[in-house]
Amino acid sequence: MYAAIIAILTGDADVLLLVAQRIEPGFIRQDPELPCISYLRQGGDRPVSQSGSSNLDDATYQLDCWAATYAKANELGAAVRNAFQGYQGTAGGVVIQGAFVEADSDAYEDAPDLWRLRIEINIWGEEE
Numbered sequence: 001m002y003a004a005i006i007a008i009l010t011g012d013a014d015v016l017l018l019v020a021q022r023i024e025p026g027f028i029r030q031d032p033e034l035p036c037i038s039y040l041r042q043g044g045d046r047p048v049s050q051s052g053s054s055n056l057d058d059a060t061y062q063l064d065c066w067a068a069t070y071a072k073a074n075e076l077g078a079a080v081r082n083a084f085q086g087y088q089g090t091a092g093g094v095v096i097q098g099a100f101v102e103a104d105s106d107a108y109e110d111a112p113d114l115w116r117l118r119i120e121i122n123i124w125g126e127e128e
Contacts, residue, residue: 001057001123003092005039008099011091012083018076028066034114035067035076042120057127060102065117070106077104077117084121096125 002025009015009023015037022036044059063080067073087099102120109116 001041001059001061001094001125001127002039004094004096004123004125005061005063005092007092007094008083008087008096009037009080012079014079015076015083018072018079028064028112030112032066035065035072037076037080038064038066055127056097056124058122058124061121061123063119063121065119067115068113070108070115073106073115073117077119080119084119084123094125096123098125099123 006023009019010021018035019037022033024032024036024038026038026040028036028038040062042060042062044057065073065076065080067076081101081104084099085101087096089096100122102122104117104119107116107118108114
């Protein structure tokens, strides 16, 4: 599913304009080039039936939009939300049944002096 997340982000013109290829798994590096995005899987389900695996993945991902200013973090967050909300199709070789924004929240990280908009996205698709 990570390939799909990156494909959706880099396939969206507004996201690409803001971050280019600055999309990292896990956490951002020290002194990152901004704005940028980090992502990680929060959890999920792989449903099964009496006949075995469904080959589906229902998972929640956390995408963090990092920027030097509150306004830029929110601009990037809006682009990310728009890229995912209601997405259906094939991305990164993965068939996505549906992607939906579940929640978002603002945060200020004092130590690196950065603004962050955290977005939780539920993605329902085929297992890789």
